[in-house]
Amino acid sequence: MLDDTLLDDPAALQGADHDHALLALAGAGARVRTALRLADASGLAGLRPEGRPRGVLVAGHGSALAAGELLAALAGTACLVTTLPPTDVVPLAREDRRLRTPVFSTGLTWQLPGWAGPLDLLVIASADGGERGLIALAEQAYARGCALAVIAPTGSDLADAALQVRALPLPFVQPSLPDREDDRGVVGRGPGEPDLPAEDPGALWAFLAPLLALTEKTGITQLPAGSLSATADWLDESAVRYRPDAAAYTNPAKSLAARLSGTVPLVWAEGPLAGAVAGRFAAQLADRAGRPALAGLLPQALLAHRGMFVGQLGGGADPDDFFRDRIDEPDPLLLQVLLLRHLPGREAATGDEAQSGGPYEQPADDDTPRGVAVARAHRLAAAHEVRLTEYASGRTDVLHALADLVALTDFAAVYLGLAAAAG
Template identity: 35%
Template sequence: MPYIDDALLDDPEELTRKDSRNTLRALATAGAQVREALTLSHDAGVERLAEHDRPRSVLVAAIGGTSIVADILELLAEPGSPVPVQARRNLPLPGWVGPLDLVVAVSLSGRAPGPLAVAAEAARRGASLLTVGADDSPLAEVCRRARGIHVGTGQTARASSRTSLWTMLTPVLVGADRLGLLDAPAPVLEAMADRLDERAEDLRPSSEAFVNPAKILAVQLAETVPVVLGDGPLSGVAASRASAMLARTARIPAPFGELPDAASGIVACFDGPYTSIGGRRPGTYDDARIRLGDIDTSGWEPHHFAEPDGELMERPRGPGGKDIFADPYMDGPAPPQLGLLMLRDALPETPTPETDQTESLADAVLTTAREAGVKVMEVRTGPGAPVVRLADHIAMVDFAATYLAIGLGLDPSVSPHVADLRDRTR
């Protein structure tokens, strides 16, 4: 079972040594990324999108660490967008895309094959283009030839596309707001930048592990086989981000889901081999039974006995059904414990039947998890506009995944196996 020493996460030299590309510092620039991207969007003329007729549809092409840009745009546009918004990671471009549509292609380097191919095909068909990426890149060139709008990535220090989300996302939000697809005016985006600054301060490396929420979460995650669950659409996107960051940054596989659809699938895991219940219901007995004569039963309550005659009884279990007689030498090491990371949206100022139902379902899942012996971790976002609340969650899971990687002795930005894969597929 992985183990993280809290003192390791409070050692500045160790954090610097393991973090070869300054991932923690790059994450702390999130607020600055938003402000820089607002300026770059204005300089690039994103506002010109509003000068033309509203597109028939919007298609967003992004892959890898930037694929969440498409997920966020779909999430925020869904409630009130007058036109459909769809994500696409690679060719083929849907046959209906043409001159009446807008294609948004996002790539930090401007060289990602999927977005680049989608942008090139969209330009060939005469669709409008909005691209975000490096200024001196093939993606920028495709956009300029098509007389589209290209927003550069600026100079804010970044380690990778995973730490450059806000550079990629902000111009897309500005463009979507100008088109009336969602509500993200400049004051809302400034509030998002302020929230990211606040989280960077709260989760900074110099904050000690016993008060730093991201370090605490990293230590808890290290002790489990984690599953990430969002309590609704907004936290569901954050759960997707958490799963991706845990896998790519901390090398921890973490399936994710969203309530209400994922409730049964997640709860079914509570009966599996990674919980102390292990397929047993509390109060039942199975083959793991012992004779009363083998132990001293003085002081035990009558309900401990599973047979009326008292001859056989279930092996007593502690909280969550844990076997208090388990011997790691005779019975073998215990399997890793299932962990449930529940990402929860802010409580509304005025509850509605829908929000009450969401809260009740999330509470029920957490209660079931605790009774089954699952390690529960709960994170609730602060108040604000949807994009501000989403930024709150993403900052937490990004920092936690990075601390987890460093605590496990891993470089959060460099994976030898990913490098090998790239070499083999060139």
């Protein structure tokens, strides 16, 4: 089990933060502002699209794909948004093998769907810009007549290739962080697999900001005026709220990290917006905290995860003798359900205020299909003595609600990993 006192030790947390993940998250607002400014300077301000594309494809890996999933949730039915993950990997070229530490993603490959053509927009996104497969994908899309945009670091191979295929270049804003050191004091990617480095947790907003600026121009998304700029301010406020020196009882991200300790999380979501955040949270728990988690969208998650409640992870499941001495045995892993919701215009209870501890009474004004699924989730958890906690945003602007949920869960995943490392 996690020693909760570590979460209230800022020095221990920062000492374990070899790759400055907390700083990367705290700088998300600044990266959004810089990305918007650089996107305008790169030609986005003067873009005059002839109409909305038939479909948008977002190619990349890690946070680039997460940004595509969030875009799909924000676009709704206005446009088909499809993410393109890597499909294969090839041996590294000779020049790549000469690198001191070749990164596995350099050899990844992507494939353009057969239906993609002149009516579609392909956005290629990379935090490194060295993936040979993404360069080949850009060339393939150019041959098919697709409209192209590339989000990549200035001066990278991918950014240079974007100019050759007449793609709109949208710079990827790098974090302003000190050099990272591993356990031996060597400057580099930090401890872990050298060719599979942990991803910068703030990269999501460096991808999402220019992506949304582009989709606003093309009519794919229709956010309120000033929504992107205000989101940067809200991310700054979140960084203050979730800062390392804020006590756990006043810091919801630390409280969530403590709640997850010693559990197998089921991250459930109500609606596509929260569903995209749930997938992101599960990925961050694996990457930043080394913890497995299952994400699912209601009502499908109830059917897919039902068996876990009646198995050995359920709160009331104990097939052994009641009188057996368990003093020297480790605490068993138990299920923990986290329900992410967007309740626009409503005061949404979060954390301890939304736990299910007994029969769940569905609100009289919540007889929608989603409300029925949420009520059933509470009943399932209560019946099997599994703790269920709701985390919801009541902000009416969908992008601000997204920032609410992403900031909370990103910081929680990082705190959980740092506290485990510090212990």
